[in-house]
Amino acid sequence: MWNPRAVTRLDFRVIPVIISLMIASCLVIAATDPVCTYSGGEVSFFTPKVQKQLQHFFLGWAVFIFFVGFNYHKLREWAWFLYVGMLLALVGLFFTEPIQNVRRWYRLPFVGASFQPSEYAKLIVVITLSWFLERNRSSAARLSTAFLGGVIVGIPFLLILKQPDLGTALVLCPVTLMMFYLGGIHSATVRWMTRLGFAALAFMLLIFMGILSHEKMHPFATKFLKDYQYERLNPHSHHGWAAQTAIGVGGLTGSGWRESEFTGRGWLPYGHTDSVFPAIGEEFGFFGLLFLLVLFYTLIYFGFQVMAAAVDDFGRMLSSGITVYLAMHIIINIGMMCGFLPITGVPLILVSYGGSSVFVTMAALGILQSIYAQRFMF
Numbered sequence: 272m273w274n275p276r277a278v279t280r281l282d283f284r285v286i287p288v289i290i291s292l293m294i295a296s297c298l299v300i301a302a303t304d305p306v307c308t309y310s311g312g313e314v315s316f317f318t319p320k321v322q323k324q325l326q327h328f329f330l331g332w333a334v335f336i337f338f339v340g341f342n343y344h345k346l347r348e349w350a351w352f353l354y355v356g357m358l359l360a361l362v363g364l365f366f367t368e369p370i371q372n373v374r375r376w377y378r379l380p381f382v383g384a385s386f387q388p389s390e391y392a393k394l395i396v397v398i399t400l401s402w403f404l405e406r407n408r409s410s411a412a413r414l415s416t417a418f419l420g421g422v423i424v425g426i427p428f429l430l431i432l433k434q435p436d437l438g439t440a441l442v443l444c445p446v447t448l449m450m451f452y453l454g455g456i457h458s459a460t461v462r463w464m465t466r467l468g469f470a471a472l473a474f475m476l477l478i479f480m481g482i483l484s485h486e487k488m489h490p491f492a493t494k495f496l497k498d499y500q501y502e503r504l505n506p507h508s509h510h511g512w513a514a515q516t517a518i519g520v521g522g523l524t525g526s527g528w529r530e531s532e533f534t535g536r537g538w539l540p541y542g543h544t545d546s547v548f549p550a551i552g553e554e555f556g557f558f559g560l561l562f563l564l565v566l567f568y569t570l571i572y573f574g575f576q577v578m579a580a581a582v583d584d585f586g587r588m589l590s591s592g593i594t595v596y597l598a599m600h601i602i603i604n605i606g607m608m609c610g611f612l613p614i615t616g617v618p619l620i621l622v623s624y625g626g627s628s629v630f631v632t633m634a635a636l637g638i639l640q641s642i643y644a645q646r647f648m649f
Contacts, residue, residue: 338637397592404454438615525556
């Protein structure tokens with residue numbers, strides 16, 4: 272089941288990209304850790320949060336190596352066990368005490384950490400949907416197959432939306448659309464999904480670009496959205512304003528590491544988690560953000576290369592779903608920090624602070640490399 276030969280066959284070009292993103296993560300966390308930002312004296316680079324993130328990365332590399340050598344075909348056999356376990360974990364959240372007024376995490380006793388099932392749910396949905404589409408390849412064009420595929424995605428989507436965690440739930444939509452398209456799902460269903468997706472995206476962009484008035488659209492939008500849900504579409508929220516201000520203050524070259532005034536004084540909310548992109552923008556400027564975008568582009572490009580190299584339908588579906596899943600995290604996080612999308616709490620992969628995001632991202636990248644490594648192994 273675990274083949275050490277696969278580790279020697281992975282695409283080694285991806286390693287420096289991952290390491291560079293991890294270094295960027297540590298730099299921004301060290302600069303935005305409250306221990307650093309609110310203390311007057313000299314603070315070491317290895318702040319408590321940096322040390323914790325390094326632990327996440329260390330364990331993440333172990334997860335990556337495990338999945339590189341793991342035969343990805345075995346995921347077929349585990350798909351439904353993982354799916355049912357994921358649903359039980361999501362349902363169980365509603366019987367726990369809320370953390371920060373939402374039910375997204377389990378507190379893990381004795382280790383002082385938390386566990387976020389929704390992060391793992393996205394990857395498990397991709398695995399289960401890949402198994403389902405491969406199994407039903409001959410009947411993919413039937414409407415019943417599209418309905419069953421929609422149910423597979425719809426149940427965790429609604430459970431995650433109920434937490435509430437809109438950003439994580441929305442990541443599943445483009446992933447499902449891409450996998451349905453490649454899987455040959457009922458063409459009319461894919462067309463309508465595409466139209467609805469573009470309509471929703473256009474509506475959000477028109478509001479955030481000021482073409483549609485947020486206030487004037489309120490009476491119409493709240494006929495099918497709750498007030499707190501529609502308020503997420505407010506382009507003038509404090510968080511959105513702070514993120515755009517931090518990017519603007521950075522200019523071309525930035526203020527320098529740990530020299531930022533806006534982010535350094537804690538005026539940018541969640542500078543080490545959701546808002547790492549504007550935090551990097553203020554400290555390293557446009558050129559720093561451009562370098563970060565090049566790293567992300569390279570990572571996604573390698574993912575699509577894996578999809579092209581996959582030797583079977585399951586590998587092709589799995590690699591396409593994982594690559595789009597990673598790409599959507601990048602697009603949504605950067606889009607909401609630049610004022611084009613509502614701020615929903617989607618982490619920037621491998622850069623935002625957090626263990627669950629790191630582990631599932633490294634697992635996803637490991638599975639991609641397993642598919643790549645076995646392209647000539649039979």
